[in-house]
Amino acid sequence: MNKITCDIIEKLVANPGYAITMDSLSEKYAVSKRMIYNYCEEIEDFLTDNGFKELILTKKGSIAFTGNTEDGKNVLRLLSSIGLYNYRANAQERVDLILLLLAVEKEYLKIESIEEMLSMSRATLINDLKSVKERLDDIGARFSENKHFGLSIDYPEIQKRDMIFYIFQEMCDERKVLFSEVSCNPAVNFARKLLKIDRYYHLASKAISKAEKKNDIDMSDQDYYSLVLIICIMMNRIESGNEIYLNKSGFVESDARIRDFLDDIKDYLSRYVPISDQEYRYLSLCLHSFHFIISKSSISVSPINFHILVKNLLYTLSNHYRIQLTDDSILHEYLTAHLSACYHRFKNGEKLVNPFKDEIINNYQNDFLFLKEHVGILEECFDKKIDDDELTYILMHILAAIERIKMPKSLAKIVVTSNAGIANANMLATAISEHFNAEITDVLSIHSLYQKLDDVDCDFIVSTTPIDSAIPCIVVNAVLDEENYQMISNAIAQVRKKNSTSNSTYEVASKDVPSGIFVSDFLKEENIVLNKYAGDWKEALISAGELLLWNNNITVNYLNQMVSLVLKYGPYIVFADGIALAHASPNDGVLSTGFSFVRLDHPVSFGHDKNDVNIIIGCAINDTPAETMMLTNFMNIINIPEFNQKLLLASDKKEIIDIIRHYEQRHVSIKNKSFE
Numbered sequence: 001m002n003k004i005t006c007d008i009i010e011k012l013v014a015n016p017g018y019a020i021t022m023d024s025l026s027e028k029y030a031v032s033k034r035m036i037y038n039y040c041e042e043i044e045d046f047l048t049d050n051g052f053k054e055l056i057l058t059k060k061g062s063i064a065f066t067g068n069t070e071d072g073k074n075v076l077r078l079l080s081s082i083g084l085y086n087y088r089a090n091a092q093e094r095v096d097l098i099l100l101l102l103a104v105e106k107e108y109l110k111i112e113s114i115e116e117m118l119s120m121s122r123a124t125l126i127n128d129l130k131s132v133k134e135r136l137d138d139i140g141a142r143f144s145e146n147k148h149f150g151l152s153i154d155y156p157e158i159q160k161r162d163m164i165f166y167i168f169q170e171m172c173d174e175r176k177v178l179f180s181e182v183s184c185n186p187a188v189n190f191a192r193k194l195l196k197i198d199r200y201y202h203l204a205s206k207a208i209s210k211a212e213k214k215n216d217i218d219m220s221d222q223d224y225y226s227l228v229l230i231i232c233i234m235m236n237r238i239e240s241g242n243e244i245y246l247n248k249s250g251f252v253e254s255d256a257r258i259r260d261f262l263d264d265i266k267d268y269l270s271r272y273v274p275i276s277d278q279e280y281r282y283l284s285l286c287l288h289s290f291h292f293i294i295s296k297s298s299i300s301v302s303p304i305n306f307h308i309l310v311k312n313l314l315y316t317l318s319n320h321y322r323i324q325l326t327d328d329s330i331l332h333e334y335l336t337a338h339l340s341a342c343y344h345r346f347k348n349g350e351k352l353v354n355p356f357k358d359e360i361i362n363n364y365q366n367d368f369l370f371l372k373e374h375v376g377i378l379e380e381c382f383d384k385k386i387d388d389d390e391l392t393y394i395l396m397h398i399l400a401a402i403e404r405i406k407m408p409k410s411l412a413k414i415v416v417t418s419n420a421g422i423a424n425a426n427m428l429a430t431a432i433s434e435h436f437n438a439e440i441t442d443v444l445s446i447h448s449l450y451q452k453l454d455d456v457d458c459d460f461i462v463s464t465t466p467i468d469s470a471i472p473c474i475v476v477n478a479v480l481d482e483e484n485y486q487m488i489s490n491a492i493a494q495v496r497k498k499n500s501t502s503n504s505t506y507e508v509a510s511k512d513v514p515s516g517i518f519v520s521d522f523l524k525e526e527n528i529v530l531n532k533y534a535g536d537w538k539e540a541l542i543s544a545g546e547l548l549l550w551n552n553n554i555t556v557n558y559l560n561q562m563v564s565l566v567l568k569y570g571p572y573i574v575f576a577d578g579i580a581l582a583h584a585s586p587n588d589g590v591l592s593t594g595f596s597f598v599r600l601d602h603p604v605s606f607g608h609d610k611n612d613v614n615i616i617i618g619c620a621i622n623d624t625p626a627e628t629m630m631l632t633n634f635m636n637i638i639n640i641p642e643f644n645q646k647l648l649l650a651s652d653k654k655e656i657i658d659i660i661r662h663y664e665q666r667h668v669s670i671k672n673k674s675f676e
Helices: 003-014 022-029 033-049 069-080 091-104 111-118 122-139 157-171 174-180 186-195 197-214 221-239 256-269 277-290 303-321 329-348 357-363 365-373 376-382 388-405 422-435 446-455 482-498 537-550 556-569 625-638 641-649 653-673
Strands: 056-059 062-065 142-146 150-154 412-417 438-444 460-463 473-475 523-532 579-582 594-604 613-620
Touching: 003 022, 003 033, 003 062, 003 069, 022 033, 022 062, 033 056, 062 069, 091 111, 091 122, 091 150, 091 157, 091 186, 111 122, 111 150, 122 142, 157 186, 157 221, 186 197, 186 221, 197 221, 197 256, 197 446, 221 256, 221 277, 221 446, 256 277, 303 329, 303 625, 329 376, 329 388, 357 365, 357 388, 365 388, 388 422, 412 422, 412 446, 412 482, 422 438, 422 460, 422 482, 438 446, 446 460, 460 482, 473 482, 523 537, 523 653, 537 556, 537 579, 537 594, 537 613, 579 625, 613 641, 625 641, 625 653, 641 653
Parallel strands: 412 438, 412 460, 460 473, 523 594, 579 613
Antiparallel strands: 056 062, 142 150, 594 613
16 A cells, blocks of 8 residues: 555545546546556455455446445544555655654664664665755754764754654645544554654644633634644653753744733643743744734734725625625625735735635636736735735635625535635535525534534535544535535435425624614714815815814824825725725824714815715724724725715715714614524
């Protein structure tokens, strides 16, 4: 057996009854069809020799697993029990395992010991050591060979841990391996045992999950499982006497929420291993370097800017698709969190890689090109061009929302998850909804699904990776193909047979509790000016800002920043039908919550390509959930044409306040009905 045969068996077992063509396997593994036939014969012989003769069917250029779920589990258990002696590790796997052995060993490791542990011949080992030395030279580690003692690596502890982390990632999809707690690949299983992953995994995952919940933090699967792996490696190194040392320059100061998150992880893990101040600093450094934290309830940098940027983008998209996206709080939430993370990646020089970029661009070319033409405002704010990897993730969220809004009535209840991230899970969910009468009861990250398995209400799960659960699971590709659609169709048909009378409607409703405060509560008549003359956009904006300044809502610095933001980022504050929402960051000088309203006697240009501005609304709010929700609700009603028209025709200040209050109350009333 080798890596390819193990992969094929795992793929077959994940989709019992479905034939996989030799052509598709040949293309996937970049080998000849003849070689694939040889691999399939080897698989048949392996299963036959171990009592599974009737479970593999090969015919008409395809291969299928005909057993049930329990048969599949037995096959995987058998495969996971194979040692390296009966496994043909490829050159890359052999080099990775040698590097891991040397990194874990405290001093020297004899060549004979490596031969025995990896079931390698002396000739193969000597040849592989050339590649090992090249890899170590590339990262600046010193490789020592001593005829009496053996081999060793001279490398600082922090770099050793990084090396172990990245080697493990190279060897396997660490999210899947950590998650399933067992691998069908003997090389990976050897690495798991060497690093004692099984010993530390549950402790690490429980510590992170508890800290997530307590601090109201949401992590992506990639970040969650990467942090689990880092903690597993850390605990292994501590117990083997390889603690880390960092000077003060190695400590990264984090905000209060992340410090609390880190403190909770440390408190839990300290019950099992001693977590020194040095190790605490190491974890802090890892959290910063990998940007693990994405919180739905708070955004660390200029949160009001992100909310307004998203709303501006959604307005443009709504006009293009002729679908009301500005009211979709789920989409607003995901995009705001993604842009916040994107901002941090640019700031830290990090690169996001979307493995499904090419597929998304090919399948949704027109949508991608339109989005690319309309992200200039984001690029100006970030002062950096947004690459295709970032854009395709943003597009996945948008397309998911469009299809969610079109959601038809359903019969089968489905939970969707993906180890490629929540954006991909949303894409899968909307693709399923477009093709089938199916109620998507939840879209979850992998680790969140496992935490909620006991409470999940669905007929089956659609996932890009196998799920160890009593609930049936359909394993699909990150972008659904015809085979995947057929599998889902068959599963839905089975549900209908079980319960032909079930019928339910999926409704998109805000997950947020409607705000109890309104802009109209903070807009006073003395802060309203009607039919004001302004020579240009600066004069118009300053007029709205000065009203807030005179009423002690803001400082002079805040007023200056209101102008600076437009100078720096362009007219992103301009909304539909000529309304500009003038603002700055709360930290720039908000003294008290307040709004101002200036209606011009003639429109002025802010540089927007379509909308000149008739109305400027000055905004001074604090970064609290209630006030952020108040602003979000208000931005939704700004896009209503009749609302804007009434503001332009209002005869006095009191009528302006009454119009705004009426539409705010109506908007919240509509939201409340969605909860009934």
